[in-house]
Amino acid sequence: GAVVSQHPSRVICKSGTSVKIECRSLDFQATTMFWYRQFPKQSLMLMATSNEGSKATYEQGVEKDKFLINHASLTLSTLTVTSAHPEDSSFYICSAAYKGETQYFGPGTRLLVL
Amino acid sequence: AQSVAQPEDQVNVAEGNPLTVKCTYSVSGNPYLFWYVQYPNRGLQFLLKYITGDNLVKGSYGFEAEFNKSQTSFHLKKPSALVSDSALYFCAVREGGYSTLTFGKGTMLLVSP
Numbered sequence: 001g002a003v004v005s006q007h008p009s010r011v012i013c014k015s016g017t018s019v020k021i022e023c024r025s026l027d028f029q030a031t032t033m034f035w036y037r038q039f040p041k042q043s044l045m046l047m048a049t050s051n052e053g054s055k056a057t058y059e060q061g062v063e064k065d066k067f068l069i070n071h072a073s074l075t076l077s078t079l080t081v082t083s084a085h086p087e088d089s090s091f092y093i094c095s096a097a098y099k100g101e102t103q104y105f106g107p108g109t110r111l112l113v114l
Numbered sequence: 115a116q117s118v119a120q121p122e123d124q125v126n127v128a129e130g131n132p133l134t135v136k137c138t139y140s141v142s143g144n145p146y147l148f149w150y151v152q153y154p155n156r157g158l159q160f161l162l163k164y165i166t167g168d169n170l171v172k173g174s175y176g177f178e179a180e181f182n183k184s185q186t187s188f189h190l191k192k193p194s195a196l197v198s199d200s201a202l203y204f205c206a207v208r209e210g211g212y213s214t215l216t217f218g219k220g221t222m223l224l225v226s227p
Binding site: 002004006034042043044046049091093095102103104105106107108110 | 148150155156157158159160163204214215217218219220
């Protein structure tokens with residue numbers, strides 16, 4: 001149980017384009033989903049928290065107009081990196097939790113912006 | 115504010131020997147403590163958690179962790195290491211109830227044959 005999937009696992013895009021990453025909880029309903037960013041050999045940095053049906057809460061320093069988060073259902077959240085630039089290249093990881101319990105993480109999405 | 119410290123960047127252990135990965139935390143209320151493992155280019159896998167109850171928590175793959183309130187520690191342990199245990203281990207804490215997780219910087223565990 002408690003499986004979280006992410007799609008795509010890897011994406012390469014040109015600078016200036018937008019990229020959408022999907023995060024799905026496969027066998028449970030996620031009242032809350034989280035988006036993290038991880039730089040090489042570093043810990044996870046929380047970007048935003050989203051609750052189903054409401055606007056995401058962004059961490060300080062994270063541009064909400066650049067990283068659009070939608071949590072339209074209890075099993076799906078999307079992160080859209082708008083007008084991506086090379087400095088946005090990173091490993092993006094989502095997690096899902098049911099009513100504040102343990103967070104279960106997706107496998108991550110490697111984004112490379114050329 | 116809550117924080118987690120993992121004092122070791124890397125832990126080396128021979129296969130078959132016991133292993134310990136250290137973690138200390140700081141929260142103002144009751145801590146909820148977690149250990150996750152990350153394999154290369156993968157997301158995090160949940161190993162175990164402490165919410166309340168017995169101080170010794172048993173988790174996946176033979177791992178366990180001991181909650182020590184007086185030392186504010188939550189060290190991860192395994193009696194006999196496997197080469198396949200080699201990975202990056204993260205300790206995380208949040209204050210009781212619901213709040214965001216704060217992660218340590220991670221400890222790379224290398225188990226040699």
